[in-house]
Amino acid sequence: MVRDAVSLVRTLVRATGKHVFLILLFPAYLLLDWVSFPFPHQDTGISAWNPLSGLSLFVLTRWGGAAFPLLFAARACCDLLLRHGGATPAGVLWANSVLMVVFLLASQAFGRFLTFEVAEPSSRRILIFIGAATVSALLISLSYVAAIGVIGGLAWGDFAPLWQRRFVGDIIGILTLLPGLTIIEGWHRRHDLSNGLSTVTVVQGLLVAGIAAVLFGWPEVNESKTFYLLFVPMVWVSLTDGLLGVALVIFITGIALFSTINLLGHVSPSDYSPTHLMVITQALTGLLLGAAVGESQRQRAAPRDTAPPLMTEFDSVPDAMVTVHGDGRVRSYNPAAAWLFGLERETGAGLRLDSLLPDLDLVRVRPRSVVETHAQRRDGRMVPVELALDWTQQEGGPIMALMARDISDRKTLEAELASKQAELTLVSRRSITGELAAVMAHEINQPLTAIVNYIGVCQQLAADGDNRELLTETLGKVARQANRSGEIIRHLRRFLSQGDGMPTANALDKVVDEALMLIAADIRKSGVAIRVMVPEDLPPVLVDCVQIQQVLHNLIRNAIEAMAEAGVSSPAISLQAHIADGDSGEVTVTVADAGPGLSAEARRSLFTPFQTVKTNGMGLGLSISRSIVEAHGGRLWLEASQGEGAQFRFTLPIASREKDAQ
Amino acid sequence: MTDGICIVDDDDAVRDSLRMLLSVKGFKPQAFASAEAFLDGFDPEGCCCVIADVCMRGMSGLEMLERLRERHASMPVIIITAHGDVPTAVAAMKAGAADFIEKPYDNALLVSRIRQIVSLRDQGGVSSEVVRGIRERIEQLSRREREVLDLVAAGISNKVIAGRLGVSTRTVEIHRAHMMEKMEAESLSDLIRMVTTIDILSPRDSG
Structure with a gap:
């Protein structure tokens, strides 16, 4: 009542x-x-x-x-x-x-x-x-x-x-x-x-x-x-x-x-x-x-309800610090956080955390691990941040403490580096394309020579006019050689078009064969004995063929040059591939030479751009190779020296079944 | 005059087509798939000329030529290659090749070269008339053209020649064109053949 x-x-x-x-x-x-x-x-x-x-x-x-x-x-x-x-x-x-x-x-x-x-x-x-x-x-x-x-x-x-x-x-x-x-x-x-x-x-x-x-x-x-x-x-x-x-x-x-x-x-x-x-x-x-x-x-x-929204004790901390109630609402924050999120000095308390960090999936963030995400500023801008967080139990319930840092500058730098790397890769690819053209010119000269010869035969036979059977047979051979030229051209076109950076499932032995073809002239000239042990039954790898061939090309050429410079009497290179140990889903490729190996000093600056031990090298090959392999999700490294010779290894991801099906 | 000609090429189609061509042109060709197979199996009596590719799996054509000369086999060797670079051409001529021909070639020209070489060999070498002709043409060259000739024959590129002579690349190109014209050389290998011919027969003064 x-x-x-x-x-x-x-x-x-x-x-x-x-x-x-x-x-x-x-x-x-x-x-x-x-x-x-x-x-x-x-x-x-x-x-x-x-x-x-x-x-x-x-x-x-x-x-x-x-x-x-x-x-x-x-x-x-x-x-x-x-x-x-x-x-x-x-x-x-x-x-x-x-x-x-x-x-x-x-x-x-x-x-x-x-x-x-x-x-x-x-x-x-x-x-x-x-x-x-x-x-x-x-x-x-x-x-x-x-x-x-x-x-x-x-x-x-x-x-x-x-x-x-x-x-x-x-x-x-x-x-x-x-x-x-x-x-x-x-x-x-x-x-x-x-x-x-x-x-x-x-x-x-x-x-x-x-x-x-x-x-x-x-x-x-x-x-x-x-x-x-x-x-x-x-x-x-x-x-x-x-x-x-x-x-x-x-x-x-x-x-x-x-x-x-x-x-x-x-x-x-x-x-x-x-x-x-x-x-x-x-x-x-x-x-x-x-x-x-x-x-x-x-x-x-x-202490629970009217904590000052501004954490005065962390005023001078340059990183943004925010504490959050168990219900996901902001409890307090320091001036750096106010600056980062574009908040007023005191109106941020009570805001929902997901309005400040919309991309952050709290369930998937492990405490104390560092994650990268975006901060949503009040003025609408998104700022890339890296943050770490942890939970503590306080009188009023669980409190989450969160530390965030603006990484815009770093991201810009990374993007610049990536574009530089892409440029370098392009330069390198152009040079490999030039080499490819020379190889293809040689390859295509063979059927053309045969065609010219066969046509000479046909002309003679036609002039003599007595051996129609042989004439027909020879014309068939001409056609075969013409097809062979066409095949080489198609091969070249496929090779060039696949280098668009999209990895596809490829048989590693084919990739290696093509790479060896590209450098065949160098191998012949240098008299290097090359031993290839790439099993045909290896699972296909998920790679951009041109890029991986470039890596192989760089490693083999380095090996050839190192052995030539050291005057090795019987130069040899072995190229092996096998499924990596454990369950990593990778294939390991090893390129080993019979050269003198590398000095400790050379090892240190091995992957640094523009550092080279060669007399006429740019010092880019290995650093490009490493970034290519890493872009594929693999690693490239120099095995610790065991006796003579340098042993470079890299890993490539095995194409999953779903990818195969595509 | 024997008609036996040995063909050494590791490309099946090139080997087969050349064998057929020489066969219909009245020669008696014998084909080998590698330098090693040729060195093991050729008959010096039944072979008046050898046609060999430079780039082959295993032993190269130039190496084969050297081995052949080590055995004092004197039959002329025509080197053919798909890589028409000057250093290889110079190396081939220095090693004693009778000619250096780039693939692909005009087959009529190849056949006529073979005939020429075979007849030359039957006559006992390069005729003095040919050598005199080459010498006369060299005499007609200006000092700069002569320099360009020496450098080109040494397998040096236009750009490097320009640097050595202290002139522009364009100037070198002009000198080179005049020189080729005066020498009546149809191609670079033609020129190199002339130069090596007189080199082998009577070494010139250096300079």
């Missing part, structure tokens, strides 16, 4: 907007004036209780001067309708006009200090609030009594006691009503209350109301001597709901007190009773207790 009532009020508030309070103000003002006007001073109309001071200050603080005409009208209405006897209507109107102006001034002057913030309770703020309330009450009471004195409404000898009476009434009105009104008015804006009231809260509310009813409503009970009973539920509420609960308890107590005084008349009629003191004490104690409890709760919660 309580829940229904709360939701009804909330619906009403939503429907009518914030002005519902202003609409309700007029009747509330009149009602409050009517219930709280006990025992007015005979001439001045000064009551012992002034809840309206609290209401007026709240309205003016909350809505400013805009609410002033409404408030003034309500006041005038009360003066004309409800007040009886004593002061003349004109006098009361004058005094209350002065009073309203003072309210307005006080609300403008102290409004900042009179606002009542429950979300971040602090003792300091409560003390400031109490101070501002006291100063306001002093001003209000002084100006009101003075205003009445000016028009001769009181004997100046009564000034001090009247002022005192008025002051106590004002401060009670402010302290009891203002905090509660603030909370009730802001209720619909508070998300933590939007889930309704718990059973505990309802029990607490009933307890407070019950005690207040017995204290103030029961004629036999002296409320000034039993008031302390109200402290028990108040302390309880302060522990469960902090300042918010306490403010409401004080509010309910105040309303109960003011109502019963006028309606039932039980409260003792003295101007300055122990009850006044008790109410003030309850308000002060409750507010300070609530603030203290709220403050300590906030401090306890601080």
Whole structure:
């Protein structure tokens, strides 16, 4: 039922907007004036209780001067309708006009200090609030009594006691009503209350109301001597709901007190009773207790929820550092991270990590391993980064720490290097193409020579005209040789077109045969005995033929030149291939010569571009060869010297079955 | 005059076609698939001329020529090659080849060369008339043309010749063309043949 009532009020508030309070103000003002006007001073109309001071200050603080005409009208209405006897209507109107102006001034002057913030309770703020309330009450009471004195409404000898009476009434009105009104008015804006009231809260509310009813409503009970009973539920509420609960308890107590005084008349009629003191004490104690409890709760919660988004301890770390909650939201980050991701200094907390690192698959990243991915900057740019991360368990749940580094520069450099490498490969391929052309010229000369010879035979036979059978047979041979030339041309075209960098499944023995053909002239000239042991039944390898032939060409030519330079008497090269040990899915190719091997110094700079031991070499062959092999996913290395000769080895990937099928 | 001609070439088609050609032209050819097979099996009496390829598996044509001269076999050897480079041509002529012919060739020319060489051999060598003709033509060359001739015959490229003589490549090309014209040389191998002929018969002054 309580829940229904709360939701009804909330619906009403939503429907009518914030002005519902202003609409309700007029009747509330009149009602409050009517219930709280006990025992007015005979001439001045000064009551012992002034809840309206609290209401007026709240309205003016909350809505400013805009609410002033409404408030003034309500006041005038009360003066004309409800007040009886004593002061003349004109006098009361004058005094209350002065009073309203003072309210307005006080609300403008102290409004900042009179606002009542429950979300971040602090003792300091409560003390400031109490101070501002006291100063306001002093001003209000002084100006009101003075205003009445000016028009001769009181004997100046009564000034001090009247002022005192008025002051106590004002401060009670402010302290009891203002905090509660603030909370009730802001209720619909508070998300933590939007889930309704718990059973505990309802029990607490009933307890407070019950005690207040017995204290103030029961004629036999002296409320000034039993008031302390109200402290028990108040302390309880302060522990469960902090300042918010306490403010409401004080509010309910105040309303109960003011109502019963006028309606039932039980409260003792003295101007300055122990009850006044008790109410003030309850308000002060409750507010300070609530603030203290709220403050300590906030401090306890601080490490988890309100960690500063900027990690000041890592301010000077040049790499971006980010911590992330278990739910994938950013917890904190350092200035380098703010710079990398293009974040504001403090608005990045709570952002989803996948909005910053869209390509990062957290499931697949092993802790402490370094991965490369892209950072999505707030300005839309993608920046390549390398990052490492790890998880730690903290009080509030798992926290992921992540370190990222901008690698744009490195990536640019790598791209440049790759294009340089591609250029070098191209240059090298052009030279191999030139060699290929020479080889092909030689190859094609053979069938052409045969054709010329056969045609000479045919011409002779035709001239003699007696051997048609032989003529036909010879013409058939001409055709065969012409086809042979065509075959060589087709072979050349296939060879050139396949060098487009796309690896295909190839039989290694064919690849080696073609490579040997290219360098056949060099081998013959140098008199090197070459021993090839490439089994035909090796599985096909996934290679770009031209590139791998270039590697073989480079290695064989190096071997030939090394042996020639060293003057080896019986130069020999062995070229072997076998399936690599283990389950690597690779074939190992070995090119070994019978030369003197390499010096330790030459070994060191072996794969460095432009380093050469040859008299007329560029020093590019091995570095290009290695990058070609590595681009195929293999390795190229020089075996540790075992006796004479250099042994170069490289690995090539075996084409998988799926690739074969394609 | 015997008509026995030995053919040494490792290319089946070239060997077969040449054998047929010489056969229909009235020779008695005998074919060998390698230098080794020829050196092992040829009949010096029945062979008046040898035609050998330079590039072969195993022993090359030039090596075969040297072995042949070591055995004091004096029959003329015509070297044919698919690589028509000057150093090989010079090396062949120096080794004592009777001629150096590039593949592919005009078969009529080949046959006429063979006839020429065979008849020359039957007459006992190069006629003095031929040698005198070559000498006369060399005399007609200017000093620069003579220099170019020596360098070209040594297998040096135009570019290097230009560097040595301190002139442009274009100038060398012009000198070379004039020189070839005056020498009445139809091809580079023709020129080299002339030069080596007089070199072998009567060594020139160096210079």
